[in-house]
Amino acid sequence: MSLCLGVLCVLAWVAAGWAPMRVLAGGLAGPRWYGRAAMACALGAALTGLAQVLLSACGVAAGPALPCALALVSLGWCASAARAEARAAGDRPARAGAPARTGAPARTGMRTHEGAAERGGVPDRHGTGGRRKALPAWLGALLVVVVLSSVAAGAGTPFRSDGSKFWAPKARELARVGASEAPSLHDPERLGVHRDYPLLVPALLAPVFALGPPDAMSGPKLALGALLAALLGLLAVMLARCGGRGLVILAAFAAQPLLVSLDVRESAVSAGYVDAVQALFLLLLVAAVEALREGPAGARGSDVAGIALAGLAGAALAGTKLEGSVEAAVVFGAALAAGPRRGALAAAAAGALLLALPTFVIAAGVAPGEPGFSLARLADPEVWQARLLPVLAGLGGLLIDVSSFGLLPLLLLVLAWAPSPAGAPAVDGTRTGARAVAAALAPDIARRRRWFGVLLAGGALAFGLLSYLSTSMQAERHMDTSAHRLLWQWLPAAAWLVARGGTSQREAGPAAGCSSFGGAGA
Amino acid sequence: MLAPRARLVALLAALLLAAGAVQVAARDVLPAPAWLSTWTARHPDPRTFSEAESLALRALQDKARRKDVMLLFAALAAGCAAVAAFPRLPARAGGVRVAVLAAGTVTLGIALAASSVVGQARLAAAREWSLGDDALGALAGPHTATLRAWRARVPESDAVLLLGTDSSLWNVTAWALHPRAIFPLLRDVPPDMSDEAQDFGRGQGARWVVDLGALAAPARSAHAALLKVDP
Numbered sequence: 001m002s003l004c005l006g007v008l009c010v011l012a013w014v015a016a017g018w019a020p021m022r023v024l025a026g027g028l029a030g031p032r033w034y035g036r037a038a039m040a041c042a043l044g045a046a047l048t049g050l051a052q053v054l055l056s057a058c059g060v061a062a063g064p065a066l067p068c069a070l071a072l073v074s075l076g077w078c079a080s081a082a083r084a085e086a087r088a089a090g091d092r093p094a095r096a097g098a099p100a101r102t103g104a105p106a107r108t109g110m111r112t113h114e115g116a117a118e119r120g121g122v123p124d125r126h127g128t129g130g131r132r133k134a135l136p137a138w139l140g141a142l143l144v145v146v147v148l149s150s151v152a153a154g155a156g157t158p159f160r161s162d163g164s165k166f167w168a169p170k171a172r173e174l175a176r177v178g179a180s181e182a183p184s185l186h187d188p189e190r191l192g193v194h195r196d197y198p199l200l201v202p203a204l205l206a207p208v209f210a211l212g213p214p215d216a217m218s219g220p221k222l223a224l225g226a227l228l229a230a231l232l233g234l235l236a237v238m239l240a241r242c243g244g245r246g247l248v249i250l251a252a253f254a255a256q257p258l259l260v261s262l263d264v265r266e267s268a269v270s271a272g273y274v275d276a277v278q279a280l281f282l283l284l285l286v287a288a289v290e291a292l293r294e295g296p297a298g299a300r301g302s303d304v305a306g307i308a309l310a311g312l313a314g315a316a317l318a319g320t321k322l323e324g325s326v327e328a329a330v331v332f333g334a335a336l337a338a339g340p341r342r343g344a345l346a347a348a349a350a351g352a353l354l355l356a357l358p359t360f361v362i363a364a365g366v367a368p369g370e371p372g373f374s375l376a377r378l379a380d381p382e383v384w385q386a387r388l389l390p391v392l393a394g395l396g397g398l399l400i401d402v403s404s405f406g407l408l409p410l411l412l413l414v415l416a417w418a419p420s421p422a423g424a425p426a427v428d429g430t431r432t433g434a435r436a437v438a439a440a441l442a443p444d445i446a447r448r449r450r451w452f453g454v455l456l457a458g459g460a461l462a463f464g465l466l467s468y469l470s471t472s473m474q475a476e477r478h479m480d481t482s483a484h485r486l487l488w489q490w491l492p493a494a495a496w497l498v499a500r501g502g503t504s505q506r507e508a509g510p511a512a513g514c515s516s517f518g519g520a521g522a
Numbered sequence: 523m524l525a526p527r528a529r530l531v532a533l534l535a536a537l538l539l540a541a542g543a544v545q546v547a548a549r550d551v552l553p554a555p556a557w558l559s560t561w562t563a564r565h566p567d568p569r570t571f572s573e574a575e576s577l578a579l580r581a582l583q584d585k586a587r588r589k590d591v592m593l594l595f596a597a598l599a600a601g602c603a604a605v606a607a608f609p610r611l612p613a614r615a616g617g618v619r620v621a622v623l624a625a626g627t628v629t630l631g632i633a634l635a636a637s638s639v640v641g642q643a644r645l646a647a648a649r650e651w652s653l654g655d656d657a658l659g660a661l662a663g664p665h666t667a668t669l670r671a672w673r674a675r676v677p678e679s680d681a682v683l684l685l686g687t688d689s690s691l692w693n694v695t696a697w698a699l700h701p702r703a704i705f706p707l708l709r710d711v712p713p714d715m716s717d718e719a720q721d722f723g724r725g726q727g728a729r730w731v732v733d734l735g736a737l738a739a740p741a742r743s744a745h746a747a748l749l750k751v752d753p
Contacts, residue, residue: 001655002655003653142628142631142632145632145635146631146635149635149638149639149642150638152639152642153638153642155653156642156645156646156651156652156653157645157650157651157660158657158660158661159661159697160661160693164661164693164694164697165689165693168697169696169697169700172700172701173701176701183703189705189722190703190704190705191684191696191704191705191706212655213655213656214700215655215656215657215658215661215698216654216655216656216657217657217661218652218653218654218655218657244614244615244616245616248615248616248620248624249624251624251627251628252623252624252627252628254631255627255628255629255630255631255632255635256627256631257593257630257631257634259631260631260634260635260638261634261637261638262637262638262641262642377568380568382565382568383568385565386562386565386566386567386568387567387568389558389561389562390558390561390562390567393558397590400590400591400594401590402590402591402593402594402597402630403586403589403590403593406593406597406626406627406630406631407594407597407598407601407623407624407626407627407630408627410623411620411623411624411627414617414619414620414623415616415620471569472569473569474567474569474570474571474575474579475567475569476562476567476579476583477571477579480579480582480583480586
């Protein structure tokens with residue numbers, strides 16, 4: 001029963017996200033079913049989670065009503081859009097040569113590509129539409145094996161570690177009572193671990209717990225696994241657009257031990273960690289922000305969709321884990337500093353802040369616990385002396401954390417070091433000196449002379465460094481439990497940035513390299 | 523297409539790296555570099571650990587380091603072997619280094635995926651992997667029956683004072699006794715427990731104490747693991 005509830009929950013997310021996918025991210029999702037399903041799942045989970053958190057902040061228990069309602073609204077919108085498209089198609093012969101304006105996307109002011117409503121929103125800059133190459137059979141098979149073994153490992157085993165310590169207990173409690181009244185959040189004497197942690201994932205899993213038997217875990221864990229599958233599906237679509245280099249990176253990404261291992265510490269899903277969800281929203285945010293930065297001025301529909309997508313992804317990121325707020329700030333900060341189109345980026349950041357407000361309100365109201373970090377430690381020379389070297393060694397050691405990432409970090413470093421034009425080998429070895437260093441830090445920086453990649457990498461590194469310098473835990477112990485998962489949250493976005501860094505203007509189209517989005521035709 | 527001489531070099535590299543992996547695998551642990559150990563010994567972390575905690579962390583890190591280095595050698599060996607076996611691979615992947623790293627990761631991933639499938643089959647045979655509706659057995663292991671009995675005995679409106687320091691038992695017990703109000707005392711039955719905890723859980727109906735130490739080792743404990751405090 002729990003497994004069926006998990007399947008229904010995932011289907012509700014996909015349904016709830018289908019209309020937003022068509023309006024906001026049709027170009028990014030692409031024409032293939034797995035890309036569209038993955039994007040719909042991600043957006044549906046983001047929307048449902050944020051709405052559940054909002055209701056929870058108002059004292060409403062997180063039940064199945066909201067996901068079902070959102071799914072029905074979304075499907076209703078899609079049906080209405082389909083009818084409008086059919087009418088437009090019927091009218092077309094009568095208005096010879098007149099471009100068909102499609103249903104709902106046209107109403108929202110979205111410009112569409114190739115006359116298809118589902119290509120609306122953040123559009124596809126490739127302009128290759130359905131002619132994009134499919135994944136090679138061997139790579140598709142690898143992805144299927146990884147998804148099946150990983151989701152099975154997750155769904156078939158109980159919550160453990162942080163999963164059983166606080167993620168699942170929070171979900172079970174939110175299924176009974178809203179966050180504003182939850183005893184474990186507000187009564188300091190009650191059992192409650194990490195009371196200030198955001199509640200988006202527990203709120204997403206709560207309906208499955210609410211309807212399932214008391215000791216069932218397969219449904220909630222299947223739902224978590226589905227979000228990992230959505231991450232892989234979305235990344236597959238995005239990396240496949242980046243040519244051969246993208247496919248190589250995709251293969252290495254999919255084969256990471258963290259994805260395929262059954263081991264609790266080294267697994268993305270078997271323990272019930274939520275880092276895959278965090279990685280999904282971070283990838284979505286980086287992609288949306290890049291689309292906003294590169295979108296041509298004047299494509300207002302594209303801008304509105306891009307702002308909405310970036311705002312939604314940023315809020316979902318902040319609502320998933322504590323570090324999500326900082327990660328969103330790093331992404332928006334890097335984009336704002338690097339420019340261009342700072343107005344649209346600022347609007348997206350403001351939207352994210354607004355949507356994440358319930359998360360911050362809940363966190364501000366919980367019973368105080370021991371602070372995880374103390375910025376005062378950063379002013380203590382003894383802390384720097386004791387921790388800087390071990391922390392740097394630990395962060396550097398992540399490059400060869402093979403039991404978590406395989407050789408992926410080394411591969412990304414090698415590829416980032418020498419971006420290549422289309423048609424040439426991925427590694428040309430011709431970049432030297434400062435240019436090579438810049439390319440290593442962020443592959444597109446040397447090519448397009450923009451600072452987004454460098455600022456993003458620098459911000460992520462600074463965040464990691466300052467976190468472990470200021471932690472209230474023993475620094476090495478804290479790194480041992482979390483550093484690999486912190487890096488993993490950035491890896492999908494980093495993989496995509498590195499892959500597109502090696503794609504030439506000629507390969508990717510006139511506007512912006514390997515971007516998966518594009519200038520809507522004015 | 524990789525030249526025959528380059529293929530030979532790749533094959534030799536694969537053999538050397540495989541030998542390195544075997545050598546590391548033969549060791550129990552791989553300690554941190556001396557310079558790092560010396561530095562941390564001279565400049566201890568401000569958040570001090572007890573000797574036992576330090577030793578436990580060190581052992582954990584040394585084991586993880588051994589595993590990482592062993593897998594690094596093994597994956598690189600697999601990557602080199604793949605390049606030697608398939609000379610067109612570097613051209614398709616975009617270079618020899620890229621081919622070695624990508625093939626090594628994919629080989630490692632496939633091996634671990636296979637190991638995961640086998641592991642899941644074993645767990646399923648031991649009833650620790652299940653898509654069914656009752657995961658308490660897989661979670662609680664030998665304590666399942668006890669926890670079920672406690673759940674039947676303690677009404678949902680009562681409070682439970684959870685005593686103990688075993689984090690896994692703690693999580694399992696808290697899971698099993700949900701949704702009862704649980705008040706944690708992260709210590710092993712302190713002498714001043716009655717003073718400190720006398721007000722915990724008042725207003726919840728009756729109160730119960732769960733001693734995780736007694737649950738883990740009932741033979742060594744003079745009292746039951748579940749005790750009713752009042753009324």
